[in-house]
Amino acid sequence: MLKVDKLNFSYGDMQVIWDLDLVVNAGEIVTVVGANGAGKSTTLRNISRLVKWQSGSISFNDADLAKFEPHEVVEMGIVQVPEGRKIFPEMTVIENLRMGSFIKSARPKRDENIDRVFTMFPRLKEREKQLGGTMSGGEQQMLAIARGLMTNPKLILLDEPSLGLAPLMVKFIFDIIQEINRQGVTVLLVEQNVYQSLRIAHRAYVLETGRVVMTGVGEELLNNDHVKKAFLGM
Amino acid sequence: PVKIGFINSITGPEAPIGENLTNGVTMAIEDLKKKGVEVQLMKEDDTGKPQISMSAMEKLAGQGVAGVVGPYTSACANAVSKLAEKYKVPLLVPAAAKEEITRQGLKYVYRLNAPADKYASSLIDAALVMGKPKTIAFIYENTDFGTSTVKTAKEYIAKKGIKMVADESYSKGSPDYRSTLSKIKGQNPDLVFMVSYVADAILLMRQSREIGLQPQAFLGGGAGFTTVQFAKETTISNNVFSTTQWTDDVSWPGAKDFFNRYKAKFGKEPTYHAACAYQAMLIMGETASKNGGDREKTKAGLKSGSWKGIMGDTKFEDYDGFTNQNKHQMLVLQIQDGQFETVFPTNFASKKPIFPFPKWK
Amino acid sequence: MLVFMQSLISGILIGGVYALIGIGLTIIFGVMRVINFAHGDILMIGMYMTYSLFTFFGIDPFVSIVITIPLMFMFGAFLQKVFINRMQGALPQNQILLTIGLGMIMSNTMMLAFTSDYKILSTDYSSSSIKLAGISISTPLAISFLITAAITAMLYWFLLKTDTGQAIRATAQDREAAQLMGINVKWMSILAFGMGSALAGTAGALISPTYYIFPQIGSTFTLKAFVITVLGGMGSIVGATIGGVIIGIAESVSAVYISSGWKDVVVFVLFLLVLLFKPAGLMGKSRM
Amino acid sequence: MKPAISIIRSSAGASPVAIALGLAVLAGLFLFPQFVQSPYALHIMILIFLSVIMGEAWNVIGGYTGQYSVGHAAYFGAGAYTTMILLQYKQISPWYGALAGIAVSLVVSLIIGSICFRLRGPYFVLASIAVAEIMRLSAMNLKDLTNGAEGILITEIPHLKFGDTLITDFLTKVPFYYIGLVIAIVTILVTWLMQNSKLGYYFQAIREDQDAAHSLGISLSLFKSSALAISAVFTSLAGSFYAIYIGFIDPPTVLALDISVQIVLICIIGGIGTIWGPVVGALVLVPLSEALRSNMIAQGIFKIGLASEESGVGIFLKEHLSHAHALIYGILVVVVILFMPDGVLGWAKKLAAKKGKE
Amino acid sequence: MTPILEIKQVSKFFGGLAANSDVSFHMDEGMIMGLIGPNGAGKTTLFNCITGYYPPSKGDVLFKGQKLNGLQPDRVCKLGMVRTWQKVRPLTKLSVLDNVMVGALCRTNSLKVAREIAHEQLKVVRLDHKADFIAGGLPIGERKKLEVARALATKPELLLLDEVMGGLNPAESDEIIQLILDIKKAGAITQMVIEHDMKAIMRISDRIVVLNSGEKLAEGSPAEIVSNPEVVRAYLGDFHA
Numbered sequence A: 001m002l003k004v005d006k007l008n009f010s011y012g013d014m015q016v017i018w019d020l021d022l023v024v025n026a027g028e029i030v031t032v033v034g035a036n037g038a039g040k041s042t043t044l045r046n047i048s049r050l051v052k053w054q055s056g057s058i059s060f061n062d063a064d065l066a067k068f069e070p071h072e073v074v075e076m077g078i079v080q081v082p083e084g085r086k087i088f089p090e091m092t093v094i095e096n097l098r099m100g101s102f103i104k105s106a107r108p109k110r111d112e113n114i115d116r117v118f119t120m121f122p123r124l125k126e127r128e129k130q131l132g133g134t135m136s137g138g139e140q141q142m143l144a145i146a147r148g149l150m151t152n153p154k155l156i157l158l159d160e161p162s163l164g165l166a167p168l169m170v171k172f173i174f175d176i177i178q179e180i181n182r183q184g185v186t187v188l189l190v191e192q193n194v195y196q197s198l199r200i201a202h203r204a205y206v207l208e209t210g211r212v213v214m215t216g217v218g219e220e221l222l223n224n225d226h227v228k229k230a231f232l233g234m
Numbered sequence B: 001p002v003k004i005g006f007i008n009s010i011t012g013p014e015a016p017i018g019e020n021l022t023n024g025v026t027m028a029i030e031d032l033k034k035k036g037v038e039v040q041l042m043k044e045d046d047t048g049k050p051q052i053s054m055s056a057m058e059k060l061a062g063q064g065v066a067g068v069v070g071p072y073t074s075a076c077a078n079a080v081s082k083l084a085e086k087y088k089v090p091l092l093v094p095a096a097a098k099e100e101i102t103r104q105g106l107k108y109v110y111r112l113n114a115p116a117d118k119y120a121s122s123l124i125d126a127a128l129v130m131g132k133p134k135t136i137a138f139i140y141e142n143t144d145f146g147t148s149t150v151k152t153a154k155e156y157i158a159k160k161g162i163k164m165v166a167d168e169s170y171s172k173g174s175p176d177y178r179s180t181l182s183k184i185k186g187q188n189p190d191l192v193f194m195v196s197y198v199a200d201a202i203l204l205m206r207q208s209r210e211i212g213l214q215p216q217a218f219l220g221g222g223a224g225f226t227t228v229q230f231a232k233e234t235t236i237s238n239n240v241f242s243t244t245q246w247t248d249d250v251s252w253p254g255a256k257d258f259f260n261r262y263k264a265k266f267g268k269e270p271t272y273h274a275a276c277a278y279q280a281m282l283i284m285g286e287t288a289s290k291n292g293g294d295r296e297k298t299k300a301g302l303k304s305g306s307w308k309g310i311m312g313d314t315k316f317e318d319y320d321g322f323t324n325q326n327k328h329q330m331l332v333l334q335i336q337d338g339q340f341e342t343v344f345p346t347n348f349a350s351k352k353p354i355f356p357f358p359k360w361k
Numbered sequence C: 001m002l003v004f005m006q007s008l009i010s011g012i013l014i015g016g017v018y019a020l021i022g023i024g025l026t027i028i029f030g031v032m033r034v035i036n037f038a039h040g041d042i043l044m045i046g047m048y049m050t051y052s053l054f055t056f057f058g059i060d061p062f063v064s065i066v067i068t069i070p071l072m073f074m075f076g077a078f079l080q081k082v083f084i085n086r087m088q089g090a091l092p093q094n095q096i097l098l099t100i101g102l103g104m105i106m107s108n109t110m111m112l113a114f115t116s117d118y119k120i121l122s123t124d125y126s127s128s129s130i131k132l133a134g135i136s137i138s139t140p141l142a143i144s145f146l147i148t149a150a151i152t153a154m155l156y157w158f159l160l161k162t163d164t165g166q167a168i169r170a171t172a173q174d175r176e177a178a179q180l181m182g183i184n185v186k187w188m189s190i191l192a193f194g195m196g197s198a199l200a201g202t203a204g205a206l207i208s209p210t211y212y213i214f215p216q217i218g219s220t221f222t223l224k225a226f227v228i229t230v231l232g233g234m235g236s237i238v239g240a241t242i243g244g245v246i247i248g249i250a251e252s253v254s255a256v257y258i259s260s261g262w263k264d265v266v267v268f269v270l271f272l273l274v275l276l277f278k279p280a281g282l283m284g285k286s287r288m
Numbered sequence D: 001m002k003p004a005i006s007i008i009r010s011s012a013g014a015s016p017v018a019i020a021l022g023l024a025v026l027a028g029l030f031l032f033p034q035f036v037q038s039p040y041a042l043h044i045m046i047l048i049f050l051s052v053i054m055g056e057a058w059n060v061i062g063g064y065t066g067q068y069s070v071g072h073a074a075y076f077g078a079g080a081y082t083t084m085i086l087l088q089y090k091q092i093s094p095w096y097g098a099l100a101g102i103a104v105s106l107v108v109s110l111i112i113g114s115i116c117f118r119l120r121g122p123y124f125v126l127a128s129i130a131v132a133e134i135m136r137l138s139a140m141n142l143k144d145l146t147n148g149a150e151g152i153l154i155t156e157i158p159h160l161k162f163g164d165t166l167i168t169d170f171l172t173k174v175p176f177y178y179i180g181l182v183i184a185i186v187t188i189l190v191t192w193l194m195q196n197s198k199l200g201y202y203f204q205a206i207r208e209d210q211d212a213a214h215s216l217g218i219s220l221s222l223f224k225s226s227a228l229a230i231s232a233v234f235t236s237l238a239g240s241f242y243a244i245y246i247g248f249i250d251p252p253t254v255l256a257l258d259i260s261v262q263i264v265l266i267c268i269i270g271g272i273g274t275i276w277g278p279v280v281g282a283l284v285l286v287p288l289s290e291a292l293r294s295n296m297i298a299q300g301i302f303k304i305g306l307a308s309e310e311s312g313v314g315i316f317l318k319e320h321l322s323h324a325h326a327l328i329y330g331i332l333v334v335v336v337i338l339f340m341p342d343g344v345l346g347w348a349k350k351l352a353a354k355k356g357k358e
Numbered sequence E: 001m002t003p004i005l006e007i008k009q010v011s012k013f014f015g016g017l018a019a020n021s022d023v024s025f026h027m028d029e030g031m032i033m034g035l036i037g038p039n040g041a042g043k044t045t046l047f048n049c050i051t052g053y054y055p056p057s058k059g060d061v062l063f064k065g066q067k068l069n070g071l072q073p074d075r076v077c078k079l080g081m082v083r084t085w086q087k088v089r090p091l092t093k094l095s096v097l098d099n100v101m102v103g104a105l106c107r108t109n110s111l112k113v114a115r116e117i118a119h120e121q122l123k124v125v126r127l128d129h130k131a132d133f134i135a136g137g138l139p140i141g142e143r144k145k146l147e148v149a150r151a152l153a154t155k156p157e158l159l160l161l162d163e164v165m166g167g168l169n170p171a172e173s174d175e176i177i178q179l180i181l182d183i184k185k186a187g188a189i190t191q192m193v194i195e196h197d198m199k200a201i202m203r204i205s206d207r208i209v210v211l212n213s214g215e216k217l218a219e220g221s222p223a224e225i226v227s228n229p230e231v232v233r234a235y236l237g238d239f240h241a
């Protein structure tokens, strides 16, 4: 479904992604783990076209993403829930959600989708009229995920959805990810909570300083000595 | 050819007026040429800023000009006048109104136009001849020209026993004078004395009519009230008095001809600024070339000479604390049927004044 | 009392036009976070456009807004695409300077094209007025007030009720997030700058019959626009409307009861007081 | 990631060559009036000094502390007006007048600071403009004190005497040249000292992140006010110097928004937050605007024979370029901002770095 | 011995919302206090109240026996209490070393001394190899370390760390945990730590305070806290240490 091929990217003079290859098949949960600054977020930002890579290619359902602007990528069915949530702070919860279905293809299903995410996150329904900026961290994260789902994505890119969340909430978020995957959405997940993310992933990639150093089935990697040592601190 | 400097506000906020001076000078140069006087004009833009004006003067002094005409604004003329004295460059100020310019005892600084105090006194004198006004209201733009004119006017009415009932200055670019005018209307003054450039002059009169402000006379003490553009707005401009340094229908030699040629050349009517600048350049050009471009001789020539031209009789004299000041005769005009008519002084008058101001329709 | 009512009414009428100027700026600031020092100059261009349409084609100023609005929109869009866009995310002082530079270019270009003469646009209704219980209401100002009210209502509806309007607001709040929602932020910026310019141009058109036109007129309006926008709360349409009317009234009333020389001081003091005691502006929600 | 070209320590180890070069330039500047008598040249130099002083002064608050004041005309005008009022109406020598001007500016800066420093970002910019405008309008309206729009004209500058010996009567430009030069050097020195002290670090910390700075023991109100005060002192001095040098002031020439903008321009064109930025800015802007104003471009074209003065093109150039100089200036500002976002100095550094790499 | 920090019935309201209500506890010198609670429980707000960033709506904060109410953050820092930011705030355009120097200048007026202190602290957090790098270009983990080094450079007696491990993987967190323990071992600095990573909090804390909806839900030793059913329900879920 998504194919990243020999991707190279640098911020100014500093190269942060080196010949990166990555494949996500339809229906999968694929997770990317890696140390700080390994280039995980940067990879996602490239897929969403927020930054422009120097060489290599990314294709989605065989379409070359290099030809598209960020908003067109969303129209193709890729949505990202970014690092730091990026809620529209001065819009209410419902307005934030409505923005999620801004693209034409999502508009007809807007009301239906709002009902769907409200049943998924009853908390959001309670806070329908609250301004996004005043929500607590966890609520904002829920809102960000819900807003992402409003697009009816084929592929959802999640960048550290559990960052700064309380343990109860972390568990809940991972349940949600599995739930939306079951509903047919492909997931590319970037996480520091290595244990949880490898547990739910079908496949996983390990990134180190912008390179893929390992790939395999989630459970397998969980038992890999290198992974254990480098990421699980065991 | 003889080198003559010309400092003017070609760009910047004063540019709208400056343009008239430039045109006047352009015509003067042509006319000098016809008379066989070759002038190499060194034009300098001071953008209306004194320090830039000084730069220009420094530069001109260094380039060996025989004399300088300009600058237009009082602020610039002030700053430049001292430099002229320092470098011993004859400076002929064509149109700046501030009195001090020729009151500093500077030997190299000459002024053609009448200074600010004459604006007020000639208008008020005219009003006193026509009726017995007891009260006056001032409304004027808070520029150097506006404030200094009104300042002298206040001194003058005190002497004549007229009471000031309103003193309102405004900054250019406030489109709505209705409140101020209503306030003045409440005081019911006999005279309304205004100092404004043309655009504000039109707005002030338009809104006076709206409000129904009805004094015995509207006195326009400044540039705007003497423009053709103002006169064309007959619904509001008729019967307004104004005073000016120059008008085309005055009996000064060549005035009408200048008016016609200027209009043909630039497509608009000359203002008094244009006439002043024209005459100043003529005087400077002739004197300088007669003296072979020598500054000292030019200076002496300006002092001793006398001219007859579109500005009437011109002579630079020392009197009442002024030095090298032309005793220029101000004219009082009234717009009658959309035309400027000279109504005072009587020896130049083309029509009798209409007084008091007829009821607004 | 009559004098007070007169000044109040005049203030409200002028305030309507101010509101339009403020709304234009608020949209530009709201979306682009660009402090647009060229706003007054854009208005000035609108005035010249109206003037030209009137003198060369005899089109009535109020009718001509049908032409002015789209033209000014395109002008604003052009500015955004060619210049402002490159400044997105640049240091604020550079943005300020860029717009100052653009303003200089605009006013000086107009000076070359039209000379720096004051232009006055005299229509047959320029100095006509309606009398109401002893208070005179300028006809052209009354007309422009009505037009302003209509435009404001339309904009309000557009920004709050349509998806595109919401997308403009979203872009203002977080560009990157907006992109991730499938919003074409470049287009939104163009739309916003275009709309802002069109509004400034319209304001220029509306005051043309009662005002005068010269190339340097912009800066007065730029400052006024800032005051109005901040007073109302940046990014708030309702705020800008209220801000405009308040400034109009403050100027008009203080001209009567203090003096016309001090009226602008009153306005700036009012501005500072609002910044100090209600830093979010009268209608704003939060600041920074 | 690249190692930082740390702004703070740029002057830590000046090479002997640079020092020697600097001394030579300094000596040259002091000897300049000995060799160049042209008052025009001296005048331009004086204007450059003025710009350097104003630019450096603004740099302290705008460049280092990150508070973009667009209201510096307030201090310029305060200095100018105080000096002129004292000189003209109270016959107090401008030397003391300038000190009084500084005192007034300090008070103004405290007031402005207490109002504006609570605000951040664009709000600070706008508030600073508002305060300067209030000052301008007040100067316009307080006619008894300031003579309103008519401005103040000085008739005579008191001679500078040391004991009974006359040092200068201020009749030529030379004394002004030296006064300007000395103030400019002092301003640069003070900036340098500031940059290499705790103050410099604190100012920059405030610029980068006010909240973080606050939590690290930096009193925001104290240090922002200090930065503004330093800035105000030198801007005020520049104002006093300007007033005495020109001999005439009125609200539009010393208190207008235009002046504030000009001050910012010097800094940003040169390079913000660096010692030499404002110097470069002044060196670029003053001669450039002078050249544009006096139509040197057209004259240059005639000189090198690209067009003759009498030809149609020549007349066009002569007539229109002189009207268009403000337009060209505006275009240049836009071009610099678009293509040299770090100012001329930053651009030159980048260019040099590129050359170095090749 | 007076506790180094004493919090007495501190409340903070934002409009109608009570972000903290009647929170009281105290800390002894040299200890590490863990502060946990669900999202939006009021942990960061409490830090803000303690360090003078917000004045508390009610209640008192006592540092070394002295009331801090209304004191600005810079004064609080001078008194010896410093915090790090949940959302890191490097002085982006300055070098790493300069960042830490700004902190060090809190205690000295000499740049030379400050530079020495800064180098020292960078060594402590093992960031000295990046001293000359621009702070804005560091990846999150190193930014967090920088945040700690800069705080340490102010020579605090009480250090408040707000989620310095957030966004780090377990191995990276270990490094920070070790750092916190080292600081404790050195003895001079008392620490309060907000963290959602329960493993970490269990390892480092001497005592733990749990906030929930702005109120103190529980206080006790790590062992007491994980077995407290209310804490488990509100915060931990089925976490097992």
Ligand SMILES: Nc1ncnc2c1ncn2[C@@H]1O[C@H](COP(=O)(O)OP(=O)(O)OP(=O)(O)O)[C@@H](O)[C@H]1O
Binding pocket: A011, A016, A034, A035, A036, A037, A038, A039, A040, A041, A042, A043, E137, E138, E139, E140, E141, E167
């Ligand atoms: N805007 C930027 N400018 C310069 N360098 C950047 C920028 N953003 C990220 N980097 C650098 O790029 C590298 C990769 O960053 P990225 O954010 O992709 O890492 P990550 O794997 O997502 O790490 P984390 O776990 O911290 O989120 C890091 O070294 C980082 O410092």
Ligand SMILES: Nc1ncnc2c1ncn2[C@@H]1O[C@H](COP(=O)(O)OP(=O)(O)OP(=O)(O)O)[C@@H](O)[C@H]1O
Binding pocket: A134, A135, A136, A137, A138, A164, E014, E017, E018, E019, E037, E038, E039, E040, E041, E042, E043, E044, E045, E046, E086
């Ligand atoms: N400035 C503010 N205005 C209004 N509400 C606020 C403000 N700051 C915080 N809050 C609210 O106060 C509550 C406590 O926030 P706080 O940031 O202290 O939570 P926290 O415990 O640090 O959470 P997290 O674990 O997500 O960091 C939240 O519900 C938040 O929405």
Ligand SMILES: [Mg+2]
Binding pocket: A040, A041, A042, A083
């Ligand atoms: Mg990341």
Ligand SMILES: [Mg+2]
Binding pocket: E043, E044, E045, E086
């Ligand atoms: Mg928190």
